[in-house]
Amino acid sequence: MNELSRFRIQFSKTDAMRFTSHLDLHRTWERTFRRAQLPLAYSQGFHPQPRLTLACALPLGFTSEAEIIDAWLDQSTSLDIIQENLRSALPPGIQLQYIETIDLGGPSLQTLLQSSEYLISLKYKIQDLDERVEILLSMKSILRSRRGKTYDLRPLVETLEIIKDKSDIFFHSFRTRLAARESATGRPEELLSAMDIDFYQARIHRLKLYFNE
């Protein structure tokens, strides 16, 4: 039996990759490791699965500079080699940012995850955007229903602020930090809907994932 090791990788997901779903991204990583000739560890059992865990699903169409995946390898390999092999095997649209060795027995990414920060840019002009932000933040609760369940969106919105120095392409940008705990996840599309903003006229980019230290 080879020596098991565990790594944490941060990467960005841009360009055409933003149209790749969570499940397909998982498979893309599996194939990347195969191309990189880095032997992933497999689960035991009837249908062995590669041991890869993504921290937090990124909805289809979003880009990100802060995706995190944990990978278990069936051998101990130096970080330099892993980094080099992965870089040459990754598809366009995924860039490696950093990689570190993680304690084998450490807690799972999902249990550590607290919140997720997004940059939302709009392709059309909204006269009263400031006002809409203010109103939303002043509300005590925002009851919404999703998949037949009613929930309160307001406590999931941790921060929400307009970015004043706007870019050339977009009319507005704002930054928001939404809860991303296992049982409480704020969704950008829900936030946009609560503010009466057209989701299809927005570009959403994940800036950061916050973990419990």
Added chain:
Amino acid sequence: VLTPDEIQLRLENLLLTVQKPGRYTGGEINQIVKNWNEIPVKTALVFPDIYDIGMSNLGLFILYETLNRRQDTLAERSYLPWTDMDSVMRENKIPLFSLETHHPLSAFDIIGFTLPYETLYTNTLCALDLADIPLFSQDRNMNHPLIIAGGHATYNPEPMHAFIDAFVIGEGEEVIHEVVDIYKKWKTTGSDRKQLLLSLSSIAGVYIPSLYEARYDDGNFSHLEKLEETAPSSILKRIVPELPPPPTDFIVPYIETVHNRVPIEIMRGCTRGCRFCHAGMVNRPVRERTVDNIVQAIEKAAKTTGFEEIGLLSLSSSDYTHILDLVEAISEQFANRNLGISLPSLRIESFSVDLMEALRGSRFGGFTLAPEAATERMREIINKPLNTNQLLETVQDIYSRGWTNIKLYFMIGHPSETLDDVREIVTLCKAVLAEGRKVIGRRARLSVGVSTFVPKPHTPFQWVACDSVVNINQKQDILKRDLRDRDIHLSWTKPEDTLLEAWLSRGDRRMASVIYEAWKLGARFDAWQEHFRFDAWQEAFASCGLDPAFYTHRQRLINEAFPWDHIHTGVRKKFLADDYLMSLQGETRIDCREHCFACGILPTFAEVRRQHPGDSWKCPEVKNKNKPQSLLLPFTDQIPDTP
């Protein structure tokens, strides 16, 4: 015409509104992007169904690789958008585009359609329409791309003759380069489109339908008349004398497709001679790759793609000469890599179970066998002899060595099949499951796939009438009623689907109007249950004044002229007729590796064979120089030999 940038800009806002946008982005690992402005010949390869289906097509990828190897040519891919994207593209005036550079298809020089089966015909019209290219060959001018097509369905090109400028008959690896060479030369001369078509007609294996006119006699096809002196009377399919090294650098899709694996073809052709099998007749002679060649290809493909499964392709894997060596080499080299290797089309014998066991590693799938018929009488008629006891011993072996699910393929509607023959399918399936239960109890599962026979051109059954819809329904009812069991999963083909395939398979030139009318009435994605519009097809036949039964439910005279007679597969029509008449007597022919039945391949390709001796071809030495006699039937001598 939109520029690639404009197309991409429009897509940017729209892709999130459709299902699976990853179908339309391109940019995958191993795609080949060349500098558009520096390459003189630009080709687009189109599989006229959605990306999910088309990405698994080996034929298209072989051409993609070989064309892109040329310095003077680029090849890009395009697939048909699903209906949601089709509407979005039409609303936003986005023409069909290539995945590599997002150029509209109308900007390419040559567009090549892969047509492996007939239900892609209306989709081909959809693709041309969405690309803003005139559907009819005669309406295209100098500014339009050359539209070519190839693939198994084009062995009868006539139903699509009006829409395709040039058909490439047979294996495309070599002839495609000759097409590009002629095109390139023509482009610099600036002569007209007709000139291009005439030049192309000089290439062996290329068929230009506009150089001929079909003649009918009292509603029956009579013959094809040449409109140009230089047009060949017969178009002989192209073959490659030896299989080139298999392509390995497959494009890796970001989204899930129907076959998530690398296909590696281990051999081409089949010597079994099943009489219903189109592939077995048109892909002769059998040519094999070497074990080394295959193992190296697997190694390289695994490295360059990262795919978790390799599919070894052939029509009859058990017949690969060095199958045991191959399987041993693979299991030795790829064990412990969590790499799945699949081996299709195995003979029904215990040795196949040994092979599968050696390959299965950590991944278990089902075990598939294709007896095709349940009675010895039927098996003799279709020339797929098999002993029922041997089948039962084999399934017992499979269940006892760890597989819990066996899949059996049958076909109903064979010539002269009775309800009793179908009841025997039920009996046999129950016996198979009983074997399983003996060994592993209630864990034993059985899947039964029952398709319906469609007579195909260039096969010994090209003369026969399809089984009637009434019969088919009755036969399927027997199966549905009597195969009801918790542990049996039955699937079947709808009679309407079979009818469409049958109409198109043996269609003549008049069928082009039917295809066009059906398309106008909304027929597309005919292979998709949810889109198939049987009513549109019926209406199309009516508006063209044609009787669909003429194409399907009519026993042909043995000397009838067929609309596809000018397409020569290397197998003589007389050989097929003999074989058909033998089937009526319940006579079988053994594997032709054991004994040559003079199908015609060797004399037709005698020169090719002389230049490429060696053991990659599996035709045996023919010792008796005399032609073997027509076994039964002096009257098949009336059949004119293929010119």
